[in-house]
Amino acid sequence: MTAVPHEEEAPVRGMWRQGVEVFCENRLALLGVALFVLLTLFSFLGPLFYQTDQVHTDLTKVYLAPGTEGHPLGTDGVGYDQLGRLMLGGQTSIVVGLAAGLLATVVGTVWGAVAGFAGSWVDAVMMRVVDAMMSIPALFLFMLMASIVTPTVPMLIVIIGAFAWLGPARLVRGEALSLRTREYVLAMRGMGGGGGRAVRRHIIPNAIGTVIVNATFQVADAILYVAYLSFLGLGVPPPAANWGGMLSDGLSDTFSGHWWLLYPPGIAIILIVLAFNFIGDGLRDVFEVRLRRR
């Protein structure tokens, strides 16, 4: 008994190292990690070094141009320091992105795994539900939801998570379908292992590659969805800030020449979404190589 884990551990560690190697070969993926780390540090550690008042408005200092004393990026329409606001907004964007992506992935994985493993009519019913929801364009669904519940940060996570799980569900179900016919799962069933156990122990771990890659893209999409919802007028009310909301607020300043309210959040969103896409691509390389060598 004691020898078995040993034997398994070695290849696992090897695979890890190999994975890291493959990932590092992809320079864009490295860039993505760097971007992600930088933006996260900026948002979460930045406020420790660059302290601004993001609680109290100051109507005597609205729309100050960048470079005005004490405001390297200027101020917005109620006098918040724009640089400090970017940090605050980054926190929300990153947290919402990660949380919604995670939620969608978890729900989707469970749904897909259950459907794929159960098969027959259970599968048919569950997947038709997925098909139906998928045929309603995501933004339409989000708008419907967001006009029902008041968007707050946790609510946004739930709304996006509640509808973004469809993609992962399909993917995982596909994996599960192909996996459930594999020998070891059949063997487990033969030995009297329950269905739930099979899902938990085998199908999910095996689909993990697909799921992780997809989750990365989910995070990127969630950040974009928040921006779209803000643009459509269903964002998070003040004083909560997020890059998407800041960007869409900045749109109305286009003709007024307040460029510092538009471009910084816009660039920040692009960078964070790019970062997750780069990372996702890198991870896909890793898992594809693993599959090929298996």
Add this chain to the structure above:
Amino acid sequence: MGTRTRIVCGVVAIGLGLTACSAGAGSSPQQGGAQGKDTATVALRTPNWILPISAPGFTQGENEIFSTALYRKLFSYKLDGSNPDNVDPQRSLADPPVVSDEGKTLTITLKDNTWSDGKPITTKDIQFWWDLVTTNKDKWASYKPGGFPDNISAFKVKDDKTFSVTTTKAYNAAWFVGNQLNRIVPLPQHAWDKSGDPKQTFEELTAASKDPKSYATNPLWKTNSGPWKLESYVPSGEVVLAKQDTYSGPDKPKLNKIVLRPFTGDDAEFNVLRAGQIDYGYIPPANLSQKSYLESKGYTISPWYGWSITYLQLNFNNPKTGTLFKQPYLRQALQMLIDQPTISKVIWSDMAAPTCGPVPAKPGTPGGQGCVYPFDPAKAQQLLESHGWKVTPDGQTTCADPALCGEGIAKDTPLSFTVTSQSGFSATTKMFAEIKSAMAKVGAQLTIKEVPDSVAVTPACKPEDAKCDWDMSFFGSQGSWYYPAFASGERLFQTDAPVNLGSYSSPEADQLIEKAQFSDDAGALQEYNDFLAKDLPVLWMPNPVYQVSAYKSGLQGVDPQDPMNLMYFQDWSWKS
């Protein structure tokens, strides 16, 4: 640019106040510039109700403008104080009413006017209107139980030109003329009354009005009393009004055509305005900084002041926070945390003015000097502390001494509220960011919740109702309430009044409201205003203008714009 739709709240001069709003939809071809000198192109949402008896849900401002262009009302009003009871003697179809019978009977004599087909406008047409609304009052948007026509004991036609109404009790004539008689619209009895049965006729008319496609072609709508006739109508699209050659009123149209062009939203309208392609439009609040650019393009910018007030509704019936709002000192403290002058100036770019009490300041005059509780955070803090609150700036202020806090307020009750506000108006969003910040400074926590239709989700309620959990509601991004000519409070602040959404109740206020409505004491309205300004049935907020109009400088007769939000296109002309 922003995400805001043009939500021109339905304002009805006939005393309806606001209704929910609809964004302008539809489209039209761009035709470029002033189309010659006898046409004006106006940015206005497509009206979608033609029958001058408004139906619930169709009381938006553009419908009112549309129907008055085609069908004159019995009385027109002018708020400049030059005429008794604000009746506009020129435009009205009748002479001002003569009051007799201790104020109970008003006798009205029609002037000589004709329908567009040449037939005279007589009391038959008034009687016809009267029969239609009295037999179908539940389908009439302006009807409220107990109000017009329930408060009329007799409607008598004396001859072709004279009729009288007798009220159940004596009203303040100014009130009755301004807020009840404003609903009367003579209707072409000879053209519409085919069956003689008002129920059936009403049904036919409603059905025709529900078919916008046929507005320009249905012969029903060809007999008009107004200065304009409908030339073409595209549902959700462009509407063209043409000069009515047989118009009998004194204010003959000077232009030949008015083109009403709808836009899909503020941004669309503003882009076209910037390009100089419409003669009369508006600057969306988000683009006010563009004022000078438009002026350089040959537009005159003119704020359209409304006969309105703006306020933050407090829910006195909320089982949790209602007990707090019932404490006058607490309302005063909250009011002192709203910096109306600065918010008006900075956030609304001077296109709003402080509201100090329930009676609007004279349109266009800067209000705010005389507010009873001006912005004063230090005093607010003092007030709270002297009433037993432990003030924790930027923390959570709680009640430390229940004996002082007031009845029903337990120890450690937090000073914390949620405001249901309107989404889609960036100035409103900024305004609440400012108020939240000011409140935080005395430890009062304000949570902002934005919904597209805050009015709809914050109804008047009883404490035991499930939907009674809202604390504060704001729906005044374009003014909370537009008054008819006489700005009394029986619909807003009287106990159980229809639009008393926060269930404010004060015997003294009730008495003063009654007085303004029923006594002919000229000072009653002022007395009522002074009391409510102090008693704070709501928190007074900066009152935004109805819209910031922009029109080609060559267009004359646009100003002054009617504070009750009608548009008299017949006065417009091009400078030659």
Add this chain to the structure above:
Amino acid sequence: MTRYLLTRLGQALVIVILVTLITFVILHLLPGGAARAILGKEATLEQIASFNHEMGYDRPLWEQYALYLQRLVRGDLGYSFQLNQSVAEAIGQRLPKTMLLSLASTVIAVVVAVPLGVVQAVRRNRWPDYTINGLSLLAYATPIFFMGLMMIILFSQVWPVLPPEAPQGFTMAEVLAEPAGLVLPTLTLAILTVAVYSRYIRSSMVDNLNENYVRTARSKGLSEGRVIVGHTLRNGLFPVITLLGMYLPALFSGALVVERLFNYPGMGLLFWQAALKRDYPILLGVTLLISVATVLGALVADVLYAAVDPRVRLKAGRS
């Protein structure tokens, strides 16, 4: 093939019915209700009750749903109180405009994305691949309204050659009479689509270039150009048909944002305005129609794909 077709048709029908159910349930979770939103704050209880009665909102949910389905079968999408217009009419005015926008941008996207994807696949892991990949990711990462605004700034402010607004024309003829106004919205939507398509085409081509038949062709001494065009392209592009179907929901989502930004009076704008006004009948109608379009699109794509590639229908028949 017939059996496959029938199965797919059956599935599509089930999906559409589920869609009606889902949207119906979601919409009736709305707080406040439509009556107050439409009738305004002054509405009396009687008026609200009579409105709810007229619209059927006072019946039990299941009954409303049954009635809704019943009307649908008769082709009646309902009546929008807000617009004083039937839903079918309102949609009829706007649907062609959205179709035009979506179709034009899809055509542009395919025309651009195919060569890009092919170049990427052929030159994979070299600079053309990296450049195109980087650019398309950049396009994908840019919120579409931000990109649209950049286009407006560039092409109608800095270098004013195009109008910043879509044609506002009422009829299709009026819209088509102003083609300049369609350029920016179409391009904005197309750029995003290109970003998605080119990546997909690249991976599909890469897979095919690794297939045995390509190696055989190469070993037979065929020129690289002929290998790519003659063999790989054909097989590599089959999946694009599926992609067209799969991408429809995202395309409509994009159209919603683009229509809002450029004030193009299509379905997206109609939906957006209805959402702010709680215009249930319009919301239901638009969602339903868009979903039906999506389902139909996917169905057509699948059937086409099955027609050109027999492997698919065998596989589908089995599962």
